[in-house]
Amino acid sequence: MRGRALDRAFQVLALLVLCLALAALGALIADVWRDGAARLSWDFLTGFPSRRAENAGIWHALTGSIFVIVVTAALAVPIGVGAAIYLEEYGTRSVAARVIEINIANLAAVPSIIYGLLGLGLFVRALAMGRSVLAGASTLALLVLPVIILSTREALRAVPPSIREGSYALGATKWQTVWYQVLPVAMPGILTGTILALSRAIGETAPLITIGALTFVAFAPDGLWSPFTVLPIQIFNWVSRPQPGFQVNAAAAILVLLALLLTMNAAAIWLRDRYQKKLR
Amino acid sequence: MRHAFVLALAVLTAACGGGARQAGEPSATLITVDGSSTVFPISEAMAEEFGSANPDVRTPTVGISGTGGGFQKFCRGETDISNASRPIRPAEIEACRKAGIEYIELPIAYDGLAIVVNPKNAWATHVTVGELRTLWAPEAQGKIARWNQVRTAWPNRDVRLFGAGVDSGTYDYFTEAIVGTEGASRGDFTSSEDDNVIVQGVAGDELALGFLPLAYVEQNRSRLKLVPVDDGKRDNGAGPITPSAETVRNGTYQPLSRPLFIYVSRKAADRPEVQQFVEMFFSRPDLVREVGYIELTLQIYELARKHFAERRIGTAFAEGGSQVGMTLEALLARER
Numbered sequence: 001m002r003g004r005a006l007d008r009a010f011q012v013l014a015l016l017v018l019c020l021a022l023a024a025l026g027a028l029i030a031d032v033w034r035d036g037a038a039r040l041s042w043d044f045l046t047g048f049p050s051r052r053a054e055n056a057g058i059w060h061a062l063t064g065s066i067f068v069i070v071v072t073a074a075l076a077v078p079i080g081v082g083a084a085i086y087l088e089e090y091g092t093r094s095v096a097a098r099v100i101e102i103n104i105a106n107l108a109a110v111p112s113i114i115y116g117l118l119g120l121g122l123f124v125r126a127l128a129m130g131r132s133v134l135a136g137a138s139t140l141a142l143l144v145l146p147v148i149i150l151s152t153r154e155a156l157r158a159v160p161p162s163i164r165e166g167s168y169a170l171g172a173t174k175w176q177t178v179w180y181q182v183l184p185v186a187m188p189g190i191l192t193g194t195i196l197a198l199s200r201a202i203g204e205t206a207p208l209i210t211i212g213a214l215t216f217v218a219f220a221p222d223g224l225w226s227p228f229t230v231l232p233i234q235i236f237n238w239v240s241r242p243q244p245g246f247q248v249n250a251a252a253a254i255l256v257l258l259a260l261l262l263t264m265n266a267a268a269i270w271l272r273d274r275y276q277k278k279l280r
Numbered sequence: 281m282r283h284a285f286v287l288a289l290a291v292l293t294a295a296c297g298g299g300a301r302q303a304g305e306p307s308a309t310l311i312t313v314d315g316s317s318t319v320f321p322i323s324e325a326m327a328e329e330f331g332s333a334n335p336d337v338r339t340p341t342v343g344i345s346g347t348g349g350g351f352q353k354f355c356r357g358e359t360d361i362s363n364a365s366r367p368i369r370p371a372e373i374e375a376c377r378k379a380g381i382e383y384i385e386l387p388i389a390y391d392g393l394a395i396v397v398n399p400k401n402a403w404a405t406h407v408t409v410g411e412l413r414t415l416w417a418p419e420a421q422g423k424i425a426r427w428n429q430v431r432t433a434w435p436n437r438d439v440r441l442f443g444a445g446v447d448s449g450t451y452d453y454f455t456e457a458i459v460g461t462e463g464a465s466r467g468d469f470t471s472s473e474d475d476n477v478i479v480q481g482v483a484g485d486e487l488a489l490g491f492l493p494l495a496y497v498e499q500n501r502s503r504l505k506l507v508p509v510d511d512g513k514r515d516n517g518a519g520p521i522t523p524s525a526e527t528v529r530n531g532t533y534q535p536l537s538r539p540l541f542i543y544v545s546r547k548a549a550d551r552p553e554v555q556q557f558v559e560m561f562f563s564r565p566d567l568v569r570e571v572g573y574i575e576l577t578l579q580i581y582e583l584a585r586k587h588f589a590e591r592r593i594g595t596a597f598a599e600g601g602s603q604v605g606m607t608l609e610a611l612l613a614r615e616r
Contacts, residue, residue, distance in 0.1 A: 048339075049324070049328070050328055051321060051324055051325040051328055051567075051570065051571050130358075131343075131358075209344075209345075212314070212343060212345060212353065212358075213343075214314075214341045214342065214343040215320065215324075215342060215343055215344045216320075216323075216324045216327055216328075216341060216342035216343075217339075217341050218327065218328065218331050218339035218341075219338065219339060227310070227312070227341050237344070239474065239476070240317075240473070240474045240475065240476060241321070241476075242475065242476070242493075242495050242496040242498070242499040242500070242572060243499055243572075244499065247476075
């Protein structure tokens with residue numbers, strides 16, 4: 001009887017905690033919405049930055065964010081998934097493998113500004129990429145790689161051994177087994193991890209400021225070598241300006257960033273569902 | 281899935297094979313500006329106007345990495361123009377010299393730092409530099425905690441301090457002007473890199489005192505009260521002086537007004553689009569006023585234009601760092 005009551009109490013507690021978390025998010029969105037919703041317009045989306053708050057837009061930052069995140073994904077996903085496949089399917093259980101494993105887990109916890117410093121030294125200066133989209137995306141790719149590797153490994157590990165054994169039993173090679181059997185099954189998990197990692201990257205400001213992403217760029221990025229800015233940097237700049245009009249702009253830009261994030265997540269969920277359906 | 285991977289690989293190879301450029305060189309036509317966050321709104325306004333007036337040239341880009349961070353990039357040849365809220369320091373002069381970067385120093389505007397209290401504060405009608413020093417010096421930490429410890433006529437109530445974050449040029453300048461040593465102050469005050477936080481703090485606390493760039497005060501007139509500052513010197517206006525565009529320009533609001541600069545790389549100065557862009561800083565003081573700063577006199581703009589045309593290399597502030605008590609007259613004399 002007592003156990004049942006505890007069970008019930010815990011259920012209520014868990015529900016309360018969930019409500020609390022959702023309420024915090026709801027309050028945040030409501031607050032930003034109140035400040036910024038009226039500012040959202042086609043002109044705001046397609047405009048360029050301006051010293052006059054009412055003329056300023058975010059086209060440069062929106063395209064910058066999207067461009068950077070696409071290049072980041074193009075760099076980080078193949079490398080991350082590849083590394084995870086090697087570690088999980090090919091790698092041996094040696095001491096070296098364990099050291100690498102621990103290091104990747106540690107890297108996932110390194111503050112993002114450290115990656116910014118690495119990006120500045122390696123990509124911007126040593127590799128002479130300058131303060132370009134490519135340098136920014138490479139830095140963010142480094143930042144999200146450990147998360148992608150870790151979540152891909154988890155996903156691969158969750159594939160039942162019977163699938164691999166069945167494949168081998170039919171005479172498939174290791175490559176065929178991984179490519180045609182293991183990866184499709186692991187795909188939903190890989191996608192979830194990837195999208196979480198990219199969602200983190202799209203909100204990052206510190207590493208991009210460190211590598212010298214700009215604040216005033218009055219054109220959309222037009223190539224990998226183009227200078228760029230991103231939404232979080234533009235928001236940060238507007239929030240710190242004295243004129244009240246810029247605070248409104250910042251709230252509106254936050255709404256756009258949230259919408260972008262939700263679109264990305266929705267796309268990931270859609271992709272995941274598609275793979276899951278295919279498997280059945 | 282295969283499509284996804286092929287696509288990703290294609291983008292990856294495109295990304296890696298995108299052709300190499302010279303190490304860190306600014307591109308030939310794009311004008312790159314970086315440096316102080318204080319100067320940023322001015323350069324941003326100039327770039328915006330330049331962009332709309334010259335649609336065939338790419339609009340200059342402006343970054344914010346602080347005066348020091350800006351000079352670091354500038355002296356590596358990564359930027360064409362560096363925004364600075366203080367003159368170049370000896371270490372930075374040395375770095376530029378080693379890299380072979382020559383520069384032209386141009387004053388472009390004035391900025392004032394205001395002392396503000398809550399509008400409900402009826403007692404702080406003026407303050408002297410000495411009293412500010414008592415309040416902000418490193419020795420004050422943990423000791424000077426009540427208003428009457430600064431001036432006995434003031435009430436026996438707590439004083440709560442607000443100021444710029446220690447990484448900002450504003451903090452550097454304030455400490456240099458008030459305490460006498462750049463970067464030396466008490467640590468027990470509420471500091472923020474975001475000046476709006478200081479506005480909020482002072483506007484919501486009857487016992488607060490803080491310092492702010494003048495532009496922030498202009499935008500929050502009803503929520504803050506300006507405190508006139510007396511520097512104890514007679515030759516630049518006796519008694520307490522209230523900061524305003526007028527008192528900053530005529531040099532009576534001292535020591536909390538400072539000139540702002542841009543540094544133009546000698547190499548970039550030969551490019552016609554850079555010349556056109558720099559010319560805007562001399563010919564459009566209305567933009568300086570519009571973004572909340574105080575323009576120099578026409579005479580100084582004329583002088584700066586001449587320096588630029590003659591490619592006068594180097595700095596008028598060989599001793600470097602924040603300069604206190606720089607009136608327009610003094611600046612003129614230095615620039616001549």
